[in-house]
Amino acid sequence: MIMTASSSGGAVLRPLTSLFEALVTPHAVDRYLELLDPMATVREVRARIVRVMRPTEGSVVLELRPSRRWRGAEAGQFVQVGVVIDGVRHTRCYSPTGARPASRDAVELIVRAHPGGLVSQYLVREARAGMVVDLSSAAGEFVLPEPRPREVVLVSGGSGITPVLAMVRTLVREEFPGRIAFLHYTRTLADVPVLGELSALGEARDNLAVRIVETSTEGRLCREHLRGVAPWLGADSEVFVCGPDALTDALRELLDADGFGEQMHTECFRLVPPVPAGPADGAVSFARSGVVAANTGATLLEQAEAAGLQPEYGCRMGICFSCTAVKRSGRTRNVRTGDTHDDPDQPIQLCISAPVGDVEIDV
Template sequence: MTTSSPGRSPARPFLSLFEALATPHAVDRYLELLDPMATAREMRARVVRVDRPTPDSVVIELRPTRHWQGCRAGQFVQVGVVIDGVRHTRCYSPTDAECGSRDSIRLIVRAHRDGLVSQYLVREASVGMVVDLSTAAGEFMLPARRPEQVVLVSGGSGITPVLSMLRTLVGEGFAGSVAFLHYTRTLDDVPVLGELRAIDEAHDNVAVRVVETSVDGRLRREHLDAVAPWFGPESEVFVCGPDTLSASVQEMLESEGFGEQMHTERFRIDPPAPAGPVGGVVSYARSGVTSANTGASLLEQAEAAGLQPEHGCRMGICFSCTAVKRSGRTRNLRTGDTHDDPDQPIQLCISAPVGDVEIDV
């Protein structure tokens, strides 16, 4: 396969010219008036199939535009939808086996109590709907060289990336040992329960167990022993779910000297308590709005002030909420580090103001 450099593409100079003429709007803003899937730079996807296996979930199959480059098992994409005139973006992990640039992707979306986008998709997703789509990203994925023994642990909606891993290994005819351990409140909450049971029965090297937390409680060593009696130094563990599940697996592995063999995808961030007294004023330069600093993240404070900055994952992964801090000190909610340099891009969802701060929102 041959490739050409961006500088040699005959279409690129014309595209740049059109963009200059289209200012202040991007070319895609005009193209989407003719066909939402006819984009020059932005990637989108059309919904080609919708299933609702449970009352609070939806399985969506998407056919991306030509920009799609495929996805590694375990990675995530950003999906954007317009709700009441405002574009909202969230991160979802495709559940398919690893796919190429010509493949469609499937997402399982479960409605969360406070999930604006998830509730919208569960309620409104239909064949023909067009959504924004990002390239696949994330470091939580199967290594190119597969481990001899793979343990997949998930809880709730965390099933999606490890389901992709399981489907990939099964599809490849993986000959090593695979254990799949999923925690759910009830069996009715698992939209792929039938498929998991079929995989368990069809493959001697794959063991699947779905634990109902309402019946059998949370993670215990005997749960792991039931699906991975071979667990040991050759095993690699991939965990996705609530922080409590990840912490429990980490504690169990570290107690047995296997802590470094765990790979995890976190759902959310538990920020540390504010350092020092909260005070000062947050100024939103472009909007001309000011508000008292409450100590919460800049994204939360902006929303509380009536603003709607662009955002995605709300946990510092997707960088959708990046904005320029013009002045003041901010603190990274994940690390606790403070930053004083002016005119620097920061992520609103994981940055909190320390005193007076001016942000370009």
């Protein structure tokens, strides 16, 4: 029998793939295919690094060539990138920085090494052409709206530059006719990997104003900075900000004072400070692994890892849903909001859920 790549052929292959995965349990078929070719996957998306640049100390720019299951991303969205370090697969979230619309055959990432950042430090240090990484589908609601606003203000701080960089590149590629302001905060100019590009864009386009602020000498966000780059800020403007809490809070205060607070869109990859927990009691049963451990009050992800298990995870802050598992019984508490959940057989996020008493989880 000859099988073609038609839609009907795909329909035939899908149940065969599921059957094969059942036969090779406990590992999915992609775990075996990657032994032959890391890019030969059935369900997962992989990407090969085809270009590596290190424009500043402590950062790396990666150009990736994804496998054919990749469906692209909107400017401002994020993806999960997975690497194997010392035999353990680790995943973190990064925002592609390329303009849209663009070919689905290329993804650009800018990774900055963070203190204690296992994956970021590994990529900055070890990334090389030919390396294959895991790549998720794009996600996130921090995107330019359709239709486009008449005026766009982009504000970022530190590594928060990546999603707004994708936005400004997209607006430039579209030849957006409205006014654009790009205000970025950095400790020093040497920390900005695209400093030359941003300066050139600001000089070449009459409708684009670019301001890079060195916080070490010029301080943090203030009304003078904002009005200096966007004196026209008003009812026709939409504001997009990604950066540290202090930057977001200061910008919201300024916009609220001027009556523009509802026009602000934010993105952050951080965990809200956890709601204080009560005394820990009971036990956590990791049903699929057959492990039972005393409840320490930590999140289920942390308790699973402490018990020697390796559940899948990504952002560790409740954004990407990679660590979702089914809670079979018991009560859990959302460490970000304090809300508790009692319903059995419900999917929960391990990284932001802590057990309250006895809990059984399908891990």
